[in-house]
Amino acid sequence: MGKRKATPEVEGIVAYWSVRIPETDLGTDWDEATIRCWCCGRPRKLQKCHITPHAQGGPATPDNLVLLCSHCHEDAPDVPNADAMFAWIRTSRHEFYDIGTSLKALARACADLGADFEVAYVAASTPEGRAKVKERLAQCGTHGGRLSASTVAWALVG
């Protein structure tokens, strides 16, 4: 995928938050935050998501906007509180730590394997899916103790 040129508005949102929020709280690195969803880390068309909702008078200024894919935008809290927004991003991106990967690493591994991230995401999001994955992972190597994201991706989409 080629890097799309970010608009000044999008770059302004990244510039505003990148000096206020640690990169480790996001699903992406700051240097890719104009092209990857801040929550799931997928390289998707990003939407400008209001923190204080537009309907409540929230302005379309960098301090009131984050960049999310359409899937994460739907799930994001629609409340007038930046701390709640970033707390939600932090916990949502940790969703898959119990199977040894982050959303960001999983999204990248799926892209590298040519695997469908949506399929992997759904598989990892249900108890049945996770049980199946753990079963499959038990047959895999661990590179001496740590599963690679590409191994997890294989287990999720297989």
Ligand SMILES: [Zn+2]
């Ligand atoms: Zn997303």
